[in-house]
Amino acid sequence: MSPGATGKPGNARGRALHGPDTSVAAWPWFSRMTEIWWTRNAGRPAIDGARAARASSLIAFAREHSPVYRRAWSGLPQREVALAELPVATKRELMTHFDDWSTDPRVDRAGIEAFLADRTHIGERYLDRYVVWKSSGSTGEPGIFVQDESALATYDALIAVQLSGTRLAGPYAWGLLARGGRAALIAATGDHFASIASWQRMCRGTPSPNARAFSVMDPLPRLVAELNAYQPAFLAGYPTVLAQLADEQAGGRLRIAPTCLWSGGECLAPATGAAIERAFGCTLINEYGASECMSIAYGCREGWLHVNDDWVVLEPVDRDYLPVPPGETSHTVLLTNLANRVQPVIRYDLGDSVIAKLEPCACGSPLPAIRTEGRHDDVLAFTAADGRTVSVLPLALTTIVEDAANVHRFQLVQQAPDRLALRLDPCDANRRKIAWHAAAKALHRYLAAQSLANVEIALDRSPPVADPHSGKLREVIVDYPQRAD
Ligand SMILES: [Zn+2]
Numbered sequence: 163m164s165p166g167a168t169g170k171p172g173n174a175r176g177r178a179l180h181g182p183d184t185s186v187a188a189w190p191w192f193s194r195m196t197e198i199w200w201t202r203n204a205g206r207p208a209i210d211g212a213r214a215a216r217a218s219s220l221i222a223f224a225r226e227h228s229p230v231y232r233r234a235w236s237g238l239p240q241r242e243v244a245l246a247e248l249p250v251a252t253k254r255e256l257m258t259h260f261d262d263w264s265t266d267p268r269v270d271r272a273g274i275e276a277f278l279a280d281r282t283h284i285g286e287r288y289l290d291r292y293v294v295w296k297s298s299g300s301t302g303e304p305g306i307f308v309q310d311e312s313a314l315a316t317y318d319a320l321i322a323v324q325l326s327g328t329r330l331a332g333p334y335a336w337g338l339l340a341r342g343g344r345a346a347l348i349a350a351t352g353d354h355f356a357s358i359a360s361w362q363r364m365c366r367g368t369p370s371p372n373a374r375a376f377s378v379m380d381p382l383p384r385l386v387a388e389l390n391a392y393q394p395a396f397l398a399g400y401p402t403v404l405a406q407l408a409d410e411q412a413g414g415r416l417r418i419a420p421t422c423l424w425s426g427g428e429c430l431a432p433a434t435g436a437a438i439e440r441a442f443g444c445t446l447i448n449e450y451g452a453s454e455c456m457s458i459a460y461g462c463r464e465g466w467l468h469v470n471d472d473w474v475v476l477e478p479v480d481r482d483y484l485p486v487p488p489g490e491t492s493h494t495v496l497l498t499n500l501a502n503r504v505q506p507v508i509r510y511d512l513g514d515s516v517i518a519k520l521e522p523c524a525c526g527s528p529l530p531a532i533r534t535e536g537r538h539d540d541v542l543a544f545t546a547a548d549g550r551t552v553s554v555l556p557l558a559l560t561t562i563v564e565d566a567a568n569v570h571r572f573q574l575v576q577q578a579p580d581r582l583a584l585r586l587d588p589c590d591a592n593r594r595k596i597a598w599h600a601a602a603k604a605l606h607r608y609l610a611a612q613s614l615a616n617v618e619i620a621l622d623r624s625p626p627v628a629d630p631h632s633g634k635l636r637e638v639i640v641d642y643p644q645r646a647d
Pocket of ligand 1: 460465468527
């Protein structure tokens with residue numbers, strides 16, 4: 163799942179369960195799943211061959227149909243070029259030249275923005291053929307991503323392969339869903355984010371979907387009560403959401419018995435994954451995805467993520483975009499999505515730090531293994547007026563600020579158990595004042611609904627500060643001495 167923008171909603175992250183849905187594009191999905199099975203069972207040479215053929219075909223297609231890439235590659239020889247010879251693409255550059263990026267001239271920014279402005283369209287097809295979502299811009303740049311039929315079928319097939327490959331959990335969850343078990347997604351549901359758009363796409367393709375989406379913005383006690391009433395067999399959410407719910411389950415307030423859990427959109431620490439599985443007594447499948455490519459990799463029982471490298475190319479690189487060897491932390495990764503042609507993503511700076519595994523993984527997967535270093539926000543703990551500790555999801559706070567203040571580069575700093583400060587990117591004084599008032603009001607309203615009306619919301623005059631080690635901006639940080647216990 164990719165409940166993604168920031169691990170955020172925008173973030174593609176928070177993505178849903180598509181596998182059991184046979185009514186959505188049933189045939190492309192099934193034939194692609196068979197193809198993935200065949201390729202992976204044939205081993206590394208078959209996987210490498212499939213990836214190389216797809217990369218070569220995508221490069222030729224982009225060169226012919228996407229003006230942005232044609233211009234960027236104009237100095238390259240006219241012969242067939244290898245992926246590694248191509249320049250890096252950035253989100254800013256692709257978003258700036260949005261209309262020229264697309265390989266379908268009917269896909270233009272004006273039309274897409276009009277479509278996205280209406281939130282009743284979430285998960286509907288654009289031009290009857292594309293699914294569109296936006297990312298909230300965890301790196302300070304919001305993005306709009308269009309997915310074609312082939313990409314959607316591939317994401318669905320990758321999920322299906324993953325579910326079936328998870329011994330016990332997969333077949334059991336499938337059987338259970340087929341018999342009418344309920345599926346629940348907990349995500350940012352209020353806008354065209356990848357997770358909820360994917361979920362709505364699934365629900366729209368099913369006559370009476372046994373699935374329900376819950377909002378991460380709901381106060382935890384309400385979410386717990388709703389889940390107790392709904393009793394999902396399959397539960398998907400961000401790791402921070404599932405960790406919060408695992409505490410509720412362990413404390414006896416949440417009482418559900420899912421057969422399979424699905425997480426995505428944020429980094430999942432192995433210890434957190436184990437704690438979630440322990441609390442619910444079932445398998446957790448962890449997906450690494452992004453708005454630019456919903457299914458990049460899946461977690462294995464050894465705690466590594468295996469890259470779907472028959473459909474995705476992931477290149478760990480340093481600050482100068484030079485390759486970083488396995489075992490070392492990269493500055494960023496270059497993503498190439500081999501499944502989507504309407505908006506080709508080719509050697510795209512994704513912004514995540516990863517470490518590639520040096521030796522083969524003990525789980526036996528033929529796919530390369532990585533760990534991600536980025537996108538992990540901790541659940542914040544605030545102290546309510548009556549002394550209770552109330553946990554708050556970073557994702558909920560960032561969603562509120564983006565939505566209320568329409569800003570994408572900011573930082574929330576918890577400065578005390580009852581104080582939260584907002585740092586805004588320097589811009590003109592008037593805009594800053596309006597953004598601050600809107601954000602403060604919305605944050606206060608949200609926190610009050612969580613029994614945290616006592617929490618002080620302050621404006622920190624300093625600009626957002628990037629992490630000194632990685633150089634990246636974390637949108638939610640904790641900055642005060644905490645007790646070790
Ligand atoms: Zn593994």
